[in-house]
Amino acid sequence: MGFLTRVIVSLTALALLGGCEQHDAPPLDQQLYVWQRQWTPAHDAALRESRADFSTLRVLALQAFPQAGWSRARIDPALLKRDGRRLIAVIRLDGQLQSLDQDEVMEQIQRLISDWQGKGLTLAGVEIDHDAGNARLPAYRAFLAHLRSAMPAPMALSITALPAWLDSPELPVLLSTVDSSVLQVHAVSDPRRGLFDSDLASQWAMAWSRITSKPFFLALPAYGVALLPSVGGAPIVESEVAIERNGKRRELLADPLQLSKLAARLRADPPAHMAGLIWFRLPLANDRRAWSLATLRAVSRGDVLESHLALNLSEHEGLHDIGISNEGNLDNAWPERVTLAVQGCEGADALAGYTLQQEPNLLTFTRLRDGRIAAGGQRAIGWARCAIIDQGASNVHP
Template sequence: MRFIVGLPVLLASLLWLSACEQQEAPRLDQQLYVWQRQWTPVHEPALRDSRADFSTLRVLALQAFPQAGWSRARIDSPLLKSDGRPLIAVIRLDGQLKTLDQDQVSGQILQLIADWQGQGLTLAGVEIDHDAGNARLPDYAAFLTHLRSALPATLPMSITALPAWLDSPQLPALLATVDSSVLQVHAVSDPRRGLFDPQQAQRWAKAWGRISEKPFYLALPAYGVALLPDAGGAPLVESEVTLERGGQRRELLADPQQLSRLAQELRADRPAHLAGLIWFRLPLANDRRAWSLTTLRAVARGDALSGQLTVAFSEHEGLHDIRLENSGNLDQPWPARVTLKARSCDGADALAGYSLQQSPDLLTFTRLRDGRLPAGGQRAIGWARCANIDQGGSHVDP
């Protein structure tokens, strides 16, 4: 028997199929690492302003180093409790530790859990961060099996994982010991080659998805570092803490545009078992090497990114304060040069980071060092006492 489909029905079917094809790819879960060893009052606004866009906090809780031993991060428990988001404690076991004493490490972690619970915190999981070499993966798997048996059965356990482990036949057995994994795809190569490679990260994610039978996350960078020359030629990495060393610093910064494109590609062509993205790290107002929270939120949301630098003035009795403003959602480098049309100036000067050249009708501010103006931020660059500054005659040269 033959059926003839009427034209209205056919058109309706085509429209329905077209609408299905145009649906946006499902959003990836977005989480945050909170990686400060000492919490300060600036954590409160950072957590508050990040709550709408990031579902879970993975908080540095405990560290073990070969010489220094054990140390805990000094968290703000009342602040975490009031935040209310799922909380995962991250235990950092330095990769230079020769062995992992199963009983000692398990005891430290269990004590941490008990202490946090005593402070009113409810854990949604623990994450073990240990950069084991491939040759040590069997021992690491045995340690994780022991730890799993010591932890409460209802408490999920995850690990931070390295792309180098993809070359090990021991990887499936290692992943079988945990509930999920976090594949770190930044700062895993020689720093002189850069902080992050988005194409390589995507290849690693797809390869991980083919091996892992459990959910995994990608740890992505939202920060920068500086490289300093070592006496032996190998670079020293400066991140949150300034190194007391001389020499030229080479700044490396994860590019928000690159990361935004990668996130879009991962949504459109999602690797098997990829559960979400975890951004390193929660930006604080005084963290000069992290993206601004405005930029990080825009990348997480998939918003179009743009920076908009303008010159702004405030005047009082002929004294003009001159500043740069970034009205976009993308952090911007300080401009190389800012020129202002001005006349009858009795005095003018630049502030830190810029120098001033003055002619009869022009003020030129020239950048002396690199810096970034965060999205939504402003920075004073100088002052001038002039009869007139033509605000429409200003020019910003990137």
């Protein structure tokens, strides 16, 4: 082989190697909605434990409803100040409002900004959450243009946006009036069709990327709701606040495995202009309809999701407390059945949510209703006063 030929072969090999080299996509920005109307001591731990994984907090700050008027969320400014992350105040303007009074809304927002700044909080931006119908988008665009001109220049203006707006020719002009948009792809259809559809979310994100020239984020669900029956109409949706109503509840929960796959696809090949993901919502320790923070963090990081249910026994003077722990990073349903191999039992009983069937050498705890054990959490299911409980011969049946 001549010198020139060897050079050509070497260059060709280098070119092929360069073409095959794997380049990791830059990580998508991950943010959180904080959507509780009244803050509690549980916010302290939730903020501390979420700080390493989520860059920005979008905090429900102010709401306007047709009859109830204006109300502010009762935040804890000291916690937010200590947290130190980028902070965006979200103003929720109910979609049933007949019209938006520009002067009144502007006055409310300016007062909010002034009050938060007076408490030592630095706002990076304001987000308007308004479910305007397509016919009202021209008026909404004019409102946003007025708001943008009245806001301090360094403060960004964003909006929550709906996939239904993709059908409106007004959308490109509307998006040009704000600094960024947040496309909500959960709870946007008839609730009887489900809370979230991964394929539709991908389609909407791609369509959005072709229309906007500004950065946009995808708002993804990390929660569940319950549907309550109503008389002759759409079901009533129960979310964070319990609703006193009879009838069977149909629980809908966003699937962490499905969301993890979608997030992985978006990280590998993000649509044009997509700047990141915003998860709804910051989970508190007592939030029964949100993913645990452990699961949310695992999904946002792209970790492999797994749950592992284990039997927990603690004994004191012959009395055994019986429980189940979830040693994985994925929330899991209560096990359907738990069987314990026993000897010499004087008594036993199940706790709420389970029933007990007792045989001479076997205790069987059977689930009566649905529930979840958070990743890293545990749940007591009963007790037994037995001479021997053989944990090795006992089983947890998912």
